[in-house]
Amino acid sequence: MSSNPQLRRQVINIYKELLYLGREYPLGFDYFRPRLHKAFISKAGERDEDKIRQGIAQAEYVKKEIEAL
Known part of the structure; x- marks a missing residue:
């Protein structure tokens, strides 16, 4: 995980959601689960902030798909 605390918080929040x-x-x-x-x-070992942002975007997409069920 990147040392960027804002990205870390976003990842944790989307996981909880x-x-x-x-x-x-x-x-x-x-x-x-x-x-x-x-x-x-x-x-978990990803350090590239762009790839982390892509992962967050993918998780947001999955979240929308689950909400649509």
Whole structure:
């Protein structure tokens, strides 16, 4: 993760929002949470701020898709 505290806060917030939305996921929270965790852990070592911003944008897209379910 970048040393930019603002980006760190954004990543944590979108993770929390997705966890909250996952409670209503059609396949259940027990299906959703491990996959969400795995997706975020796979990017945990990212240092490039542009790539982190792209990841945040992708997470926002996923959030909108889940809200549409």
